[in-house]
Amino acid sequence: MKQEELATLLREIIRDEKRILTDKVDLYSYSYDASFGTYLPDIVVLVMSTTEVAAIMKLANKHGIPVYPRGQATSLSGGPLPVHGGIVLDLSKWDNVLEVDAEDMVAVVSPGVLTADINDAALKEGLIYPPDPSSSNVSTIGGNLAENSGGPRGLKYGVTKDYVIGLEVVTPEGEVIRTGGRTVKNVTGYDLTKLIVGSEGTLGVITEATLRLYPKPQATKTMMAVFDDIVDSGKAITKILSSGILPSKLEIMDNATIQAVEAYEPLGLPVDAEAMLLVELDGHPAAIDEEILRVEKVCKETEARTVKVANTSEEANELWRARKLVSPAIVREKPTKISEDATIPRSKIPDMFQRLKEIREKYNIDLVVFGHAGDGNLHPNIIADKRDKEEMRRVEQAVEEIFKAAIELGGTLSGEHGIGTLKAPFMEMELGEVGLDMMKRIKESWDPNNILNPGKIFPQPGQRLVLTNG
Numbered sequence: 001m002k003q004e005e006l007a008t009l010l011r012e013i014i015r016d017e018k019r020i021l022t023d024k025v026d027l028y029s030y031s032y033d034a035s036f037g038t039y040l041p042d043i044v045v046l047v048m049s050t051t052e053v054a055a056i057m058k059l060a061n062k063h064g065i066p067v068y069p070r071g072q073a074t075s076l077s078g079g080p081l082p083v084h085g086g087i088v089l090d091l092s093k094w095d096n097v098l099e100v101d102a103e104d105m106v107a108v109v110s111p112g113v114l115t116a117d118i119n120d121a122a123l124k125e126g127l128i129y130p131p132d133p134s135s136s137n138v139s140t141i142g143g144n145l146a147e148n149s150g151g152p153r154g155l156k157y158g159v160t161k162d163y164v165i166g167l168e169v170v171t172p173e174g175e176v177i178r179t180g181g182r183t184v185k186n187v188t189g190y191d192l193t194k195l196i197v198g199s200e201g202t203l204g205v206i207t208e209a210t211l212r213l214y215p216k217p218q219a220t221k222t223m224m225a226v227f228d229d230i231v232d233s234g235k236a237i238t239k240i241l242s243s244g245i246l247p248s249k250l251e252i253m254d255n256a257t258i259q260a261v262e263a264y265e266p267l268g269l270p271v272d273a274e275a276m277l278l279v280e281l282d283g284h285p286a287a288i289d290e291e292i293l294r295v296e297k298v299c300k301e302t303e304a305r306t307v308k309v310a311n312t313s314e315e316a317n318e319l320w321r322a323r324k325l326v327s328p329a330i331v332r333e334k335p336t337k338i339s340e341d342a343t344i345p346r347s348k349i350p351d352m353f354q355r356l357k358e359i360r361e362k363y364n365i366d367l368v369v370f371g372h373a374g375d376g377n378l379h380p381n382i383i384a385d386k387r388d389k390e391e392m393r394r395v396e397q398a399v400e401e402i403f404k405a406a407i408e409l410g411g412t413l414s415g416e417h418g419i420g421t422l423k424a425p426f427m428e429m430e431l432g433e434v435g436l437d438m439m440k441r442i443k444e445s446w447d448p449n450n451i452l453n454p455g456k457i458f459p460q461p462g463q464r465l466v467l468t469n470g
Ligand SMILES: Cc1cc2nc3c(=O)[nH]c(=O)nc-3n(C[C@H](O)[C@H](O)[C@H](O)COP(=O)(O)OP(=O)(O)OC[C@H]3O[C@@H](n4cnc5c(N)ncnc54)[C@H](O)[C@@H]3O)c2cc1C
Pocket: 033, 034, 068, 069, 070, 071, 072, 073, 074, 075, 076, 078, 079, 080, 091, 111, 132, 133, 134, 135, 138, 139, 140, 141, 142, 143, 144, 145, 146, 147, 148, 149, 150, 151, 152, 200, 201, 202, 204, 205, 206, 207, 327, 416, 417, 453
């Protein structure tokens, strides 16, 4: 269908001309996300209600037009990219509902609300919304739900799926359904809420969510431990967790990351150390005072060179500053960042570090490793320049080998960034033929005309990893 014809049909649904974008310059603004590749949509619609979404899905179904839901496009796996053109459904402006019910300990939100705003609203009631992706200030709850996003607090509190108890969803065929509800317990039939969470916008458009909130922890304590041997830092992680202590955060930075941050902003970091752990405990003040001493002891017993405990919140912020600066620091040398999130069982962290070291040398790439060590969710990041085709080919091979290493070590392709377009070629490697086929059958039964976010998750015949399109 021609763009003008489609725009005319959409104008009957969206009575506000400003919310339908057809200009080339606007379409280009919607052609990319935070990963790779650029794809032009035919049209962009800024939706503001369930009725609008349902009517658009019905229209798209009737005419076989692809629809791509989109939040703030911070996806690192190509999730919202309109790879087959069609309609981009921008849900980011639909942020008018954010209700906190302190008695039921839930928040009800519309899809465009920024995740950090939910936590801020909860804090006013003495509660928290625990999932804390690093992008929480710039990503929407709709995107977080679709990707099942996680963050540093995932170690103790779990990820997005652990906090969703109810959803309103528009199906690919334009029907409106409600899954779950406001109760913490609900075992009525299949758990469609959990099916939609993490489905990357391929099974339905999330138009409202009911989220669980937790009591705000009374106090926190932060500690930094420096190691000369990365294997020892891995042993420290295992020992801390098996000693009956569950930190709220347990992050690792390798030598290349430490060096990059120190070069970016001198903080007095140990640039010759192989690894640094940042540990945060939360809970009753007396309990965490005692626990931090035990964590300190474990780190010393596992050969930590130094251990520093923050005594004030200012000192704690200073320790966390190193971790916060990682992203800007590592892109200083070269402009292209390939951010992976291969995840392995905790016990395999030292092996994964060894494999990553070999991959770095074999392909002569700039690879830094940091991440949520406590739950085995490492972030190997490759820094490159996408204009250098030869370098990008080496990067593609290295990324493929990182995925293989993670799976061979009993891990997974993605701990939190999702599959999107980028990891689709590797799905069968992890799931096997039958496992992947079962997922395809779910997709086919929800979306018989394959119009919702087509081209994602499932590999196309012969598809391989390409980081050089656009
Ligand atoms: C600097 C940076 C740091 C990051 N840190 C983290 C991190 O710590 N943890 C983590 O998990 N991720 C992280 N990410 C990745 C990204 O922020 C998350 O995947 C986030 O959830 C995407 O939200 P978004 O609003 O940008 O969604 P988009 O990128 O726009 O979309 C993501 C997916 O959700 C679908 N979608 C969006 N809204 C809806 C909806 N309402 N209904 C159905 N489907 C929908 C889209 O189709 C797409 O498949 C980071 C990204 C960046 C750039």
